[in-house]
Amino acid sequence: MQSPPSHISHSARETLLRCARSWFLSRMTRAPKRPAxxxxxxxxxxxxxxxxxxxxxxxxxxxxxxxxxxxxxxxxxxxxxxxxxxxxxxxxxxxxxxxxxxxxxxxxxxxxxxxxxxxxxxxxSPWEIWTTPDGEPAVELDISGRLPGCEVEIKAYLDRVMKDPLFGKLWIIDLKTGKKPPATAAQFETYAALLKVKYGVDVHDGAAFMNRKGGLSKPFDLSEVTPESVGAVYGAAWEQIQGYLRTGLWPADTSDCFLCDVQASCAAVNGPLAPRYDPASPGYTPF
Known part of the structure; x- marks a missing residue:
């Protein structure tokens, strides 16, 4: 069993909301992750x-x-x-x-x-890669940091920040090779809040570049995003993790396990590796 992580991220929060057991197996045990x-x-x-x-x-x-x-x-x-x-x-x-x-x-x-x-x-496109105040091109940019309301660091690496020279606006761009565009603005809101804290810049627009279609998805309006609003969301997720750690109970949602990369170690779906990695397994014997 590994020690509890000292940070959180957008993907970790998404996993936690989708299935707490998956979060536990992927981040608290040595459960092998299935390649995709x-x-x-x-x-x-x-x-x-x-x-x-x-x-x-x-x-x-x-x-x-x-x-x-x-x-x-x-x-x-x-x-x-x-x-x-x-x-x-x-x-x-x-x-x-x-x-x-x-x-x-x-x-x-x-x-x-x-x-x-x-x-x-x-x-x-006339858009160009934005350069941070530190002189770093905003390509796979590490914007990890802390937000008000969340006691741990939020890890984040932003694909691109681009500048529209015509309107003088910055855009958060995330590359997507999947078929579906993002369903919510959550990832872009996270990036906007962390950019504000790290560089003091306001970014009010975000979109996914859909590699299969060769263009941008429907844009997300980020004008109402604040470090405090996003920090509160991550703070609540971190508190949820602490609650699970105290009880030792990690509920599993088996309604959609297709994308889960640790299902082979999950007792809820009788994974063959569950006795090694999942304490909920009747034959649990860690190694």
């Missing part, structure tokens, strides 16, 4: 587009055909590295979470297409 093909591919897209933006900032415009060739190599390197790491965790790819229509071999092709869709958008 879409996570491997999505992470590789993020890494490759990060390389593109940082290279563009440092080197400026260059031969587009040469850049495309380089990016193909970067994509392949990133994808293979992440595949290797996933196979180290689970060599049997049949046990991975993956769409039947998009196995590993399909991702080898579409992943680079998703990278190119971002590049095409960047080249036709």
């Amino acid at each position: 093909t879409w996570l491997v591919g999505g992470s590789a897209v993020h890494e490759t587009t990060e390389f593109y933006d940082l290279h563009r900032i440092s080197q400026g415009d260059e031969d587009p055909d040469l850049m495309k060739f380089e990016l193909a190599g970067v994509w392949e390197t990133c994808f293979e590295k992440l595949l290797f790491e996933a196979r180290e965790r689970e060599p049997n790819e049949y046990k991975w979470a993956q769409s039947k229509a998009e196995p590993v071999e399909v991702w080898r092709r579409i992943g680079l297409e998703f990278v190119q869709s971002y590049i095409d958008w960047r080249e036709r």
Whole structure:
């Protein structure tokens, strides 16, 4: 059993709200996490587009055909590295979470297409990467910090902050390789509050860049977001965690376990590894 984490994040809060048992298994035990093909591919897209933006900032415009060739190599390197790491965790790819229509071999092709869709958008858009007051380009920007009302650090890495030169506005942009846009503004609200605390800037707009469609999702209005309002939300989540820690009871919601990467260790669904990792299992024997 690991010690309780000393921080919280948007993804951790989402997991907690969806299923407290999943949060416990993924963050309080050594339960192995099932790889997912879409996570491997999505992470590789993020890494490759990060390389593109940082290279563009440092080197400026260059031969587009040469850049495309380089990016193909970067994509392949990133994808293979992440595949290797996933196979180290689970060599049997049949046990991975993956769409039947998009196995590993399909991702080898579409992943680079998703990278190119971002590049095409960047080249036709007048928006540019924002530079922080510290002189850092806002690409995969670490904005972790504390908010009023939450006693622990909130970890956050923001894909992009971009500036619209026409209206002089900043936008929070999050890259999404999935098919559905974000259902709520929660992630963008978190980023806006942390940006305000860390850099003193107000960002009132956020949107997801949908790599499959090559454009932005419906924007979210962040003008009413404050560090206090977001901090209260995370403070409540942290208090909820403390309550579960005191009782030792972590309720499981089994209504939708498809996306859960620790279901093999969950007693609520009779996971084969539950006796090793889930104290709720009748045969629990930790190692």
